[in-house]
Amino acid sequence: MQAHPAGEHAAQVAIAHGGSGMPTALVGMLLFIASEVMFFAGLFATYFNARATSPGEWGPPAGAHELDLPLAAVLTAILVASSFTMQFGVWAIRRGDIGKLRLWTAITLGLGVLFLSGQLYDYSVLGFGIGDGVFGTVFYTLTGFHGAHVFGGAVGLTIVLARAWRGQFSARNHVAVEAVSMYWHFVDVVWIGVFSVIYLLR
Amino acid sequence: MATTTLEPRTVAYRRSWVLDWLTTVDHKKIGVLYIVNSFMFFFAAGILALVIRSELAVPGLQFVDESTYNQAFTMHGTIMLFLFIIPALSGFANYIVPLMLGAPDMAFPRINALSFWLLPLGGGLIFSGYLFGGAAAEGWTGYAPLTSSQYSEGVGTDLWIIGLTLVGVASILGAVNFIATIFKMRAPGMTLFRMPIFVWTVLVTAVLILLATPVLAAGLIALFIDRNYGGSFFDPSVGGNPVLWQHIFWFFGHPEVYIVILPAMGVVSEILPVFSRKPLFGYKAFVFATIAIGLLSWSVWAHHMFTTGSVFLPFFSFMTALIAIPTGIKMFNWLATLWRGKLMLTTPMLFALGFISMFLIGGISGVMLASPPIDFHLQDTYFVVAHLHYVFFGGSVFGVFAATYYWFPKMTGRKLNEPLGKVHFWIHFIGFNLAFFPMHQLGLSGMPRRVADYSPDAGWTILNVASTIGAFMIAVSVIPLLINVVATFINGEPAGNDPWEGNTLEWATTSPPPPYNFDSLPPIHSERPLFFLTHGHGHAAARPEDLEEDPGDDVERRDGLV
Amino acid sequence: MLPPEPKTEVGRDVFNLYLVVLALALIVFVAVEGFILYAVVRYRRKPGDDVLPEQLHGNNTVEIIWTVIPTVIVFILFGASMITLAEVEARSDNPGVTIEVEGFQWQWNFRYPDEGATITGSAADPPVMAVPVGEPVRLVLSSIDVNHAFFVPQFLIKRDLINLGENGRNNELEFTITEAGTYAGQCAEFCGDFHADMTFVVDAMSRADYDAYMAAIVAGEPPPATGGEDCGTTIAVTAVESIQFDTDAIEAPAGEDFCIEFTNNDTSIHDIGIVDTEINGDDIGPGASITYVIPAMEAGDYTFFCTIHPTMTGDLTVTE
Numbered sequence A: 001m002q003a004h005p006a007g008e009h010a011a012q013v014a015i016a017h018g019g020s021g022m023p024t025a026l027v028g029m030l031l032f033i034a035s036e037v038m039f040f041a042g043l044f045a046t047y048f049n050a051r052a053t054s055p056g057e058w059g060p061p062a063g064a065h066e067l068d069l070p071l072a073a074v075l076t077a078i079l080v081a082s083s084f085t086m087q088f089g090v091w092a093i094r095r096g097d098i099g100k101l102r103l104w105t106a107i108t109l110g111l112g113v114l115f116l117s118g119q120l121y122d123y124s125v126l127g128f129g130i131g132d133g134v135f136g137t138v139f140y141t142l143t144g145f146h147g148a149h150v151f152g153g154a155v156g157l158t159i160v161l162a163r164a165w166r167g168q169f170s171a172r173n174h175v176a177v178e179a180v181s182m183y184w185h186f187v188d189v190v191w192i193g194v195f196s197v198i199y200l201l202r
Numbered sequence B: 001m002a003t004t005t006l007e008p009r010t011v012a013y014r015r016s017w018v019l020d021w022l023t024t025v026d027h028k029k030i031g032v033l034y035i036v037n038s039f040m041f042f043f044a045a046g047i048l049a050l051v052i053r054s055e056l057a058v059p060g061l062q063f064v065d066e067s068t069y070n071q072a073f074t075m076h077g078t079i080m081l082f083l084f085i086i087p088a089l090s091g092f093a094n095y096i097v098p099l100m101l102g103a104p105d106m107a108f109p110r111i112n113a114l115s116f117w118l119l120p121l122g123g124g125l126i127f128s129g130y131l132f133g134g135a136a137a138e139g140w141t142g143y144a145p146l147t148s149s150q151y152s153e154g155v156g157t158d159l160w161i162i163g164l165t166l167v168g169v170a171s172i173l174g175a176v177n178f179i180a181t182i183f184k185m186r187a188p189g190m191t192l193f194r195m196p197i198f199v200w201t202v203l204v205t206a207v208l209i210l211l212a213t214p215v216l217a218a219g220l221i222a223l224f225i226d227r228n229y230g231g232s233f234f235d236p237s238v239g240g241n242p243v244l245w246q247h248i249f250w251f252f253g254h255p256e257v258y259i260v261i262l263p264a265m266g267v268v269s270e271i272l273p274v275f276s277r278k279p280l281f282g283y284k285a286f287v288f289a290t291i292a293i294g295l296l297s298w299s300v301w302a303h304h305m306f307t308t309g310s311v312f313l314p315f316f317s318f319m320t321a322l323i324a325i326p327t328g329i330k331m332f333n334w335l336a337t338l339w340r341g342k343l344m345l346t347t348p349m350l351f352a353l354g355f356i357s358m359f360l361i362g363g364i365s366g367v368m369l370a371s372p373p374i375d376f377h378l379q380d381t382y383f384v385v386a387h388l389h390y391v392f393f394g395g396s397v398f399g400v401f402a403a404t405y406y407w408f409p410k411m412t413g414r415k416l417n418e419p420l421g422k423v424h425f426w427i428h429f430i431g432f433n434l435a436f437f438p439m440h441q442l443g444l445s446g447m448p449r450r451v452a453d454y455s456p457d458a459g460w461t462i463l464n465v466a467s468t469i470g471a472f473m474i475a476v477s478v479i480p481l482l483i484n485v486v487a488t489f490i491n492g493e494p495a496g497n498d499p500w501e502g503n504t505l506e507w508a509t510t511s512p513p514p515p516y517n518f519d520s521l522p523p524i525h526s527e528r529p530l531f532f533l534t535h536g537h538g539h540a541a542a543r544p545e546d547l548e549e550d551p552g553d554d555v556e557r558r559d560g561l562v
Numbered sequence C: 001m002l003p004p005e006p007k008t009e010v011g012r013d014v015f016n017l018y019l020v021v022l023a024l025a026l027i028v029f030v031a032v033e034g035f036i037l038y039a040v041v042r043y044r045r046k047p048g049d050d051v052l053p054e055q056l057h058g059n060n061t062v063e064i065i066w067t068v069i070p071t072v073i074v075f076i077l078f079g080a081s082m083i084t085l086a087e088v089e090a091r092s093d094n095p096g097v098t099i100e101v102e103g104f105q106w107q108w109n110f111r112y113p114d115e116g117a118t119i120t121g122s123a124a125d126p127p128v129m130a131v132p133v134g135e136p137v138r139l140v141l142s143s144i145d146v147n148h149a150f151f152v153p154q155f156l157i158k159r160d161l162i163n164l165g166e167n168g169r170n171n172e173l174e175f176t177i178t179e180a181g182t183y184a185g186q187c188a189e190f191c192g193d194f195h196a197d198m199t200f201v202v203d204a205m206s207r208a209d210y211d212a213y214m215a216a217i218v219a220g221e222p223p224p225a226t227g228g229e230d231c232g233t234t235i236a237v238t239a240v241e242s243i244q245f246d247t248d249a250i251e252a253p254a255g256e257d258f259c260i261e262f263t264n265n266d267t268s269i270h271d272i273g274i275v276d277t278e279i280n281g282d283d284i285g286p287g288a289s290i291t292y293v294i295p296a297m298e299a300g301d302y303t304f305f306c307t308i309h310p311t312m313t314g315d316l317t318v319t320e
């Protein structure tokens, strides 16, 4: 098959036409997030089901520590704050201010790492494990999978930061930043769900 | 001093044929990879089916023991569904959807390649259980607590979980890709309501995949945690709930069955009009019916759980029966498409007609099962096995074969041999009915499914013998297909761009299409741009609105939702 | 395309519902398949016919018609199902017997709390559940391991046995058997390797027989032989190698039921029927045996034969 100029042209037209509206990459990210929402919906369903069917008091197994609500509240604040810092970065690059983008992305990444460390610390002192009754199972599964998503988001932030450092973004060209920020907001919202369900709804 | 002539050593930039296929990101090559891969899995799962049928032919254990039998039907169901039928339909969608939209490729070509390559990996893992002390043997539905580590030791089940999760991730990525392609890559003039029905069905299917598969993934992960990390999601002794698994599985599993049937319905909706030489009757009704099925499919999952005693029967029964209405609309629109047409009984058309006549039987038996008192008798009997093969095999697999004969000329430039195709169809059709129709009666008489043996006193022997003969006929029917494919590759009739006088854009380009798909696109004023190219705008039969000359306006009218 | 003749009261309701549903199904089936055949025959394109047919794009009136018709069918079906469902789910205040059915891999425990008896089965010796005829029998279904299901085809009914832990509610099933006899049952939910071996028998008998039966069980004695099959005279017939019976003449008394104990020692499937009568026994495979209960016959000379191998025959003389 020979490359054909007219063909290339038609192809270009078609793609160019697809270029109006929301960038394709962001559409992809939104769709992916939709599937992630369903994934967490499945996990939440296991949580509520366990809660409904498990006999006795709902909570950590006897003998273990109570959940550390103050620590969780601080972690929540950190993650919510990181959503704001992320958004400041996005606004910055929309204005073309790559310096501010670097700054805000770095701060967001720092907050994310802080959140993860806090969660690991929490795990280390709780004194019960994933095998200790159905509460242990759903607790670690929900928070663990959320943590894994935070980690994924942090990897994305690192890439954005690295690319920002090399000056690869501009006011017109920064789809990756928008996509990672969407994902980060999503992770944040999921945490608010996890936090409310596990810590507040006692 | 000797002089040496320096040979001009140009390294021709020619990648090897193998490397080319392994690294391709072209949607057409990926589509072909999907299709070839899924047919290999079809043969594997089909051979397992023959093992099942041989064992069941007469009472007594002749060939395999119970545990081998249980592995056989578990692998058969899992592979047929997740590695044959869904990927086969995704393969055709991959190849055809961008062409139908007038697009040069999928929205994310590299993710497309990734979603394909996860399939052989996942499938390989699922199968590899056979190498490590036995494959999963709990049925494709993997009900808890049978799948817990207590009752199913061995890594076969873990490999099944991991493999299925990978396959699930692959189809989620594929779904993202299809939806983005359909929303963002349509050619100028290709409004949503000018998209071919096949594209509509793929769109609705992709939405179902996108939202249902993650739920299965969550369930599989929970199961994995139970099995390997001491979790107790499904363990009743410490507060877990085994019925939860059934809810999760079927919340995914029922949308899943429409994932498997909708694209096949799309294929049939392309083929019937072409070979009736008429447009699809009720295009919009068809689109809305497809969307309605997609919506209803979320509210019916517990019809698989009527006998568990823990679901609200009237609600789920009612919602399930409701699905007959949009499906009926489709059925009647197909019939009306035939009405007063000029039918050409080519092989693709035969398979499409086979689809509507066989899917009808599966649909009707489904509605019978939707009645709880009847389901109390028939649940987990061969009646359900009959139902599921009439919809899967009589529906989706007939759709896949119809698509194979229909699009083979586009993909290879050569037309499959018609007489051989008809031989394939008739052996296949008769064998299929012989294999699966008797199962209705077996189920009504009370033969349970998933048993390796049955009592000679039960009176089930004759029907089982018939069914086994039918299964081997299906196997035989594959031979003319394989001969046909090989012979056509070697010396097939050249197809030209548009061998069937098609309606849709894929017929506007060469066969096979160039890497970027189109040299030029015909104007798109309806869902049948090619029909008007072939038969002329002035044709008396054209709809008035198809004749409006508004190309300028049209380019802007590519109504983007996003 | 029919279920077995129902032997319980709810089974009869289900059977009648099935007839309604089957009738509706057949109407839809015949109409649609009929139209497809008609279209294929009537609307074939003739060779060389290049004129396009009329390009019909749709018609809203017919769309409405074929939306309404299935809707009506669906509502009839749903209504009928709900009426039957209410009957199937109905519970009597005071069942004649309550039996706790416990499933385990791969057999059954039938516990009779009122009588204080427990019957446990094994794969080689499936358990017999004795129940009285004509009284509501209530089963409480539980499992100690994986899911199972209680299923007797001739009752047209089935329900899962699920281990739900300490605060789960067990499923219940209630039925009234209408006819004495033995009914084969089997686990219907896949439960692992020997799922197929989870068979059992329900032996339905009169109240008096039932009381005697249970008394014997409680006393640890072998229960009296019961069941609808009352074999006054029993004749043994064996199929032997190369498609033959071991005997070519048997004798039976007239005017009363008798039994033929048939053993198949040949390598192919056989049965026994009696020429020019309705009598046609179930087929059995090599190595199996079965007891046919032959309803009372008039005196005379008959021929018995294997309905699969009509050359395999013998004389049956029925005498006063």
Ligand code: HEA
Residues within 6 Å of the ligand: B141, B257, B258, B260, B261, B303, B304, B320, B321, B323, B324, B325, B327, B328, B329, B331, B359, B360, B362, B363, B364, B365, B366, B367, B369, B370, B371, B375, B378, B379, B380, B384, B387, B388, B391, B392, B395, B396, C028, C032, C069, C070, C071, C073, C074
């Ligand atoms: C492609 C796959 C597919 C499709 C499309 C369907 C379609 C339907 N299925 Fe099926 N089903 C399966 C795959 C599928 N199913 C599988 C795999 C299982 C078993 C799983 C397992 O346990 O392993 C199963 C099991 C299953 C059960 C549970 C049985 C049991 O285990 O007890 C039920 C019960 O309600 C059911 C119902 C239906 C209904 C009502 C439809 C409807 O969508 C059908 C609608 C179509 C029509 C009705 C025909 C056309 C309509 C008309 C011509 C209009 C007029 C008709 C009427 C008004 C009747 N199915």
Ligand code: HEA
Residues within 6 Å of the ligand: B042, B043, B045, B046, B047, B049, B050, B052, B053, B056, B073, B074, B076, B077, B078, B080, B081, B085, B138, B139, B140, B141, B385, B388, B389, B392, B393, B396, B397, B435, B449, B450, B451, B452, B471, B474, B475, B476, B478, B482
């Ligand atoms: C798309 C789905 C699909 C398809 C196509 C099929 C196809 C077939 N199925 Fe299957 N089946 C299922 C999905 C499917 N099935 C599912 C989901 C279950 C439930 C599993 C469970 O209970 O968990 C099931 C269960 C099931 C059972 C019940 C087992 C049991 O409950 O104990 C039986 C029994 O007869 C059966 C038979 C068959 C047969 C004979 C075919 C045939 O039509 C197969 C025909 C194909 C071939 C025969 C292959 C031909 C190829 C060759 C002969 C080799 C040539 C090779 C080379 C030249 C390289 N299937």
Ligand code: CUA
Residues within 6 Å of the ligand: C103, C104, C106, C147, C148, C149, C187, C188, C189, C190, C191, C192, C195, C196, C198
């Ligand atoms: Cu117990 Cu199947």
Ligand SMILES: [Cu+2]
Residues within 6 Å of the ligand: B253, B254, B257, B300, B301, B303, B304
């Ligand atoms: Cu379903």
